[in-house]
Amino acid sequence: MSTKAKAAAPAKKTPLAAKIFLAIVAIYLLVPFATTFIYSLFVEWTDILPSGFTLRNYIELFGNMTFWASIGRTLVLCLISVAITIVLLLLAMYVVVAVNRKLGRFMQFACMIPYALQGVILSIGIISLYTGTGTLLSNRMVMLFGAYTILVLPYIYQGIRNALNAIDANMLIQAAEMLGCGRFRAYVQVVLPNIVSGILVSSLLAESIIFGDFVLANNIAGTNYQNIQVFLQANMGKSSGLSSAIVVVIFVVVAIVTGIVLKMQNGSQKTAKE
Amino acid sequence: MAKTSQKATSRPARTIPFAGYIALIPFLLVIIGYELLPLAQLVIDAFIGKESGALGLENFIKVFTTPLYQQSIVNSVWISIVSAIVGIVVAFLAARFAYESSPRVRNAFTMVLNMMSNFSGVPLAFAFMILMGNSGVLTLLGQQWGIPFLADFDLYTGQGLLILYIYFQIPLATLLLLPAFSGIRKEWREAATILQASSAVYWFRIVIPNLMPSILGTLSVLFSNALAAYATAYAVVMNNYALLPLQITSKFKGDVQIDAATGGALACVLIILMVVCTLINNYFTKRASKGREIV
Amino acid sequence: MSYIEFHDVVKRFGDNTVLDHISFGIEKGDLVTLLGPSGCGKSTLLRCLSGLEQVSEGRIMLDGADITEVPASKRNIGMVFQQYSLFPNMTVERNIAFGLKMQKVAQDVIDRKVREAIDMVELTGKEKAYPANLSGGQQQRAALARSIVTEPAVLLLDEPLSAIDAKLRKSLQARIREIQQELGLTTIFVTHDQDEAMVMSDVIQLFHAGRIEQAGSPVEVYTKPVSEFAASFIGSYNQLSRDEFQTMTGADVPAGHVVAVRPETIGITPDAPTPADAAGCHVVHGTVVGSTPRGNVLRYTVRVGAVTLRVDALFRSFHMFDPGQDVYLSIPKHDCLNIPEGALRSAA
Numbered sequence: 001m002s003t004k005a006k007a008a009a010p011a012k013k014t015p016l017a018a019k020i021f022l023a024i025v026a027i028y029l030l031v032p033f034a035t036t037f038i039y040s041l042f043v044e045w046t047d048i049l050p051s052g053f054t055l056r057n058y059i060e061l062f063g064n065m066t067f068w069a070s071i072g073r074t075l076v077l078c079l080i081s082v083a084i085t086i087v088l089l090l091l092a093m094y095v096v097v098a099v100n101r102k103l104g105r106f107m108q109f110a111c112m113i114p115y116a117l118q119g120v121i122l123s124i125g126i127i128s129l130y131t132g133t134g135t136l137l138s139n140r141m142v143m144l145f146g147a148y149t150i151l152v153l154p155y156i157y158q159g160i161r162n163a164l165n166a167i168d169a170n171m172l173i174q175a176a177e178m179l180g181c182g183r184f185r186a187y188v189q190v191v192l193p194n195i196v197s198g199i200l201v202s203s204l205l206a207e208s209i210i211f212g213d214f215v216l217a218n219n220i221a222g223t224n225y226q227n228i229q230v231f232l233q234a235n236m237g238k239s240s241g242l243s244s245a246i247v248v249v250i251f252v253v254v255a256i257v258t259g260i261v262l263k264m265q266n267g268s269q270k271t272a273k274e
Numbered sequence: 275m276a277k278t279s280q281k282a283t284s285r286p287a288r289t290i291p292f293a294g295y296i297a298l299i300p301f302l303l304v305i306i307g308y309e310l311l312p313l314a315q316l317v318i319d320a321f322i323g324k325e326s327g328a329l330g331l332e333n334f335i336k337v338f339t340t341p342l343y344q345q346s347i348v349n350s351v352w353i354s355i356v357s358a359i360v361g362i363v364v365a366f367l368a369a370r371f372a373y374e375s376s377p378r379v380r381n382a383f384t385m386v387l388n389m390m391s392n393f394s395g396v397p398l399a400f401a402f403m404i405l406m407g408n409s410g411v412l413t414l415l416g417q418q419w420g421i422p423f424l425a426d427f428d429l430y431t432g433q434g435l436l437i438l439y440i441y442f443q444i445p446l447a448t449l450l451l452l453p454a455f456s457g458i459r460k461e462w463r464e465a466a467t468i469l470q471a472s473s474a475v476y477w478f479r480i481v482i483p484n485l486m487p488s489i490l491g492t493l494s495v496l497f498s499n500a501l502a503a504y505a506t507a508y509a510v511v512m513n514n515y516a517l518l519p520l521q522i523t524s525k526f527k528g529d530v531q532i533d534a535a536t537g538g539a540l541a542c543v544l545i546i547l548m549v550v551c552t553l554i555n556n557y558f559t560k561r562a563s564k565g566r567e568i569v
Numbered sequence: 570m571s572y573i574e575f576h577d578v579v580k581r582f583g584d585n586t587v588l589d590h591i592s593f594g595i596e597k598g599d600l601v602t603l604l605g606p607s608g609c610g611k612s613t614l615l616r617c618l619s620g621l622e623q624v625s626e627g628r629i630m631l632d633g634a635d636i637t638e639v640p641a642s643k644r645n646i647g648m649v650f651q652q653y654s655l656f657p658n659m660t661v662e663r664n665i666a667f668g669l670k671m672q673k674v675a676q677d678v679i680d681r682k683v684r685e686a687i688d689m690v691e692l693t694g695k696e697k698a699y700p701a702n703l704s705g706g707q708q709q710r711a712a713l714a715r716s717i718v719t720e721p722a723v724l725l726l727d728e729p730l731s732a733i734d735a736k737l738r739k740s741l742q743a744r745i746r747e748i749q750q751e752l753g754l755t756t757i758f759v760t761h762d763q764d765e766a767m768v769m770s771d772v773i774q775l776f777h778a779g780r781i782e783q784a785g786s787p788v789e790v791y792t793k794p795v796s797e798f799a800a801s802f803i804g805s806y807n808q809l810s811r812d813e814f815q816t817m818t819g820a821d822v823p824a825g826h827v828v829a830v831r832p833e834t835i836g837i838t839p840d841a842p843t844p845a846d847a848a849g850c851h852v853v854h855g856t857v858v859g860s861t862p863r864g865n866v867l868r869y870t871v872r873v874g875a876v877t878l879r880v881d882a883l884f885r886s887f888h889m890f891d892p893g894q895d896v897y898l899s900i901p902k903h904d905c906l907n908i909p910e911g912a913l914r915s916a917a
Contacts, residue, residue, distance in 0.1 A: 015376070015379075019375070022379065025383075025448075026386045029386055029393075030390065032402055032441070033390070035401060036400065047414075048418070088304055089301065091297040091298070091301060092297065092298050092302075095297050103298070113309055113313075116548060117309075118499075119504060119505075120502055120519045120522055120544070121502070121522075122308075125312025127527070128538070129315040131532075137307075146304065146307065147308060150305075150308045150309050168653055174648075174654070175712075177620075177641045177642045178646060178647065178648040178716065179719065180672055181642055181671045182642055184297075193658040194657050208392065212392060212395060213395075229397075232397065232400070233396050233508075233509055236400055240404065247400050247401060250397050255392070258389060262385075
């Protein structure tokens with residue numbers, strides 16, 4: 001009893017230091033965005049306090065068709081690329097789970113390479129390979145979809161693999177097989193329904209990564225097919241008011257997606273504990 | 275003919291041996307087409323001499339003798355190392371304090387980290403321009419209050435980029451280190467207290483050695499992350515700074531003619547730097563974690 | 570001809586031979602246990618019969634037909650796994666109906682059969698529950714119902730009770746045996762627990778290093794181990810080397826053999842037994858080292874010369890010996906089994 005009290009005593013003192021330190025870090029992290037947010041709501045900020053509250057920047061942004069077009073393009077890129085990656089990986093993981101488990105290591109390796117490559121290498125490699133080949137493959141959109149599919153591979157792969165491990169997919173397929181069900185059918189009917197939420201979480205994460213991508217979009221498509229980040233970059237030199245509003249919109253969208261992901265992850269952890 | 279068909283019916287069909295692998299084909303095609311071949315293309319570009327067109331190290335020799343490219347490599351390595359080290363130190367303290375706080379504080383802090391870890395690239399660059407650019411809020415305040423560091427701060431240089439890089443390293447590093455702290459057992463502290471170890475001894479002889487594999491792993495991620503970062507730097511300085519990713523990209527894109535040879539060689543240098551970093555990290559992680567489980 | 574026949578079955582994983590020319594038959598309606606330590610190949614043989622593993626060599630016959638190359642989903646064999654094999658996204662009811670749906674059985678028949686199966690495994694009231702909300706025992710009962718509802722030709726049980734606590738395990742053993750006998754279902758049960766094998770089986774196939782060491786009824790296997798390995802795995806035989814036994818009793822033992830004596834066959838008395846009591850016994854003199862209660866039996870450790878023997882005696886107050894006390898042991902000669910050293914065929 002007394003040792004417990006003793007051990008707790010020094011621990012009681014630290015939270016204040018902890019609180020101060022964490023608060024400083026949090027403030028440091030929040031200041032750049034907070035400044036941008038305030039900046040977007042005022043006419044000018046040349047003194048200590050900004051002056052002239054206005055929603056003009058947002059009204060102008062939401063009335064701008066180029067903005068909506070870039071949002072639309074970004075969404076198309078997000079949804080289609082992530083969908084392609086999910087389908088590719090689900091098919092490939094079927095082979096790992098039900099046909100040959102030894103391929104798991106190869107899959108892991110292949111899916112982790114993009115994590116190391118990151119945007120720059122990936123984008124210039126693809127440009128260098130396909131530009132000027134004069135085929136469908138040299139189409140900038142096709143290149144961009146290919147690049148995004150690879151970019152999100154590690155995230156979706158990890159999500160699917162963890163979900164498959166959590167339910168012991170191999171065991172479920174064997175059980176279904178003993179009940180007269182073919183392997184692929186068992187994968188579709190028994191395994192997939194059980195990993196949907198795992199896939200959902202990782203694909204949302206992947207969406208937010210593509211949403212925040214500038215490198216691939218700028219290098220491969222550039223001004224031909226502006227996504228939201230390229231749109232922001234193009235406007236930065238022209239109007240800082242408008243740009244600050246774009247930054248706020250991007251941040252809010254990504255924050256909402258992140259919030260959903262975190263909530264779903266916590267939720268699944270809680271049910272897993274029970 | 276009749277004989278074979280009879281045999282086929284009498285023996286129920288076994289599954290075709292390679293039918294199961296068909297599902298792997300789409301994945302393989304995409305991996306080959308958009309991961310392996312582009313990588314191979316860069317390597318080929320790098321080894322075919324720009325002037326001579328012959329196979330050899332010509333491009334690499336050029337890269338290592340041209341001052342601009344030398345400077346790019348030095349700058350990239352320098353900014354990556356400094357930002358990774360500052361990031362890990364702040365992250366270590368932050369993770370430590372978060373670990374000691376109540377769940378409520380910890381959750382709120384983790385929330386901030388998660389949200390702000392997404393704040394990078396072009397939006398981050400813009401926010402810093404608002405804050406510390408030529409007519410940024412802090413710059414103006416610095417001028418009014420006479421704080422030379424803020425008033426004369428130039429975002430569009432190496433020191434400006436460093437500030438930005440450190441900013442995006444901190445949330446990432448803290449998020450990567452936090453789980454390691456939950457591997458620290460309460461019993462260690464109790465055992466250390468009973469053995470009359472001071473707080474400093476406890477931290478430096480017990481906690482840090484146990485966290486070393488995680489710290490090194492995080493450091494390696496931070497280093498690669500900074501090394502390959504492009505959007506943030508491009509948004510601030512465009513191509514007007516000697517930094518590897520900027521120089522690589524400018525060889526494949528932009529107003530000047532495409533120079534795949536030099537670009538490929540620079541890309542190879544970047545890849546080699548990342549691989550070397552990973553190998554060094556693996557070596558030290560193995561040494562640091564010898565004979566025990568990694569927390 | 571037996572209902573199930575293994576002909577020279579060999580299974581290799583790389584260079585490792587897990588099953589080494591296994592041949593035996595199983596009669597219809599029997600419950601056969603594959604018993605052995607972990608890694609002996611018993612689960613692999615079961616998986617070869619199920620079709621989840623392919624044999625490297627040999628043939629497997631079921632009811633006169635060669636099923637060696639038939640895919641698992643077409644063999645009409647039911648299987649219960651160690652654990653966690655219920656489909657987590659389906660209720661108990663839908664899990665049990667799954668196999669029938671695969672056979673495209675009419676819905677009203679499915680409903681009736683599922684109902685019966687649920688009653689049989691005593692899960693009434695849990696039809697709508699999801700696996701995550703069931704205890705381990707309930708999950709395994711649901712898995713059992715799921716595998717018998719399709720009326721398979723054979724039921725395979727792969728250590729189904731190993732993850733269930735001891736008390737519940739006993740009642741499930743009994744329930745599985747009852748259901749198996751009620752349905753006359755040919756069943757193969759894999760376990761490493763010799764007590765479980767004794768309680769449940771018609772026939773035990775004792776495995777060792779990819780081969781069958783001994784086969785027979787539980788009583789045969791228990792009372793007549795054929796090798797040192799069998800004796801050490803079944804029961805808690807006292808095993809004495811040839812020298813030890815000859816020194817202790819003066820009796821002669823054939824070369825290459827050890828002597829195995831079950832603890833409960835040895836009599837323990839404070840005084841030398843009368844010649845009448847000692848008839849047909851080796852009588853030796855020793856010192857009690859210790860004792861441990863084991864249910865209704867007290868197990869003594871007795872030192873006789875250089876040898877330590879385990880002796881079981883019923884728990885009776887007039888029969889208690891303290892450590893250090895001198896006792897006489899009467900070992901019936903016909904309970905001293907001369908068995909070959911080591912395992913039967915795996916010596917090579």
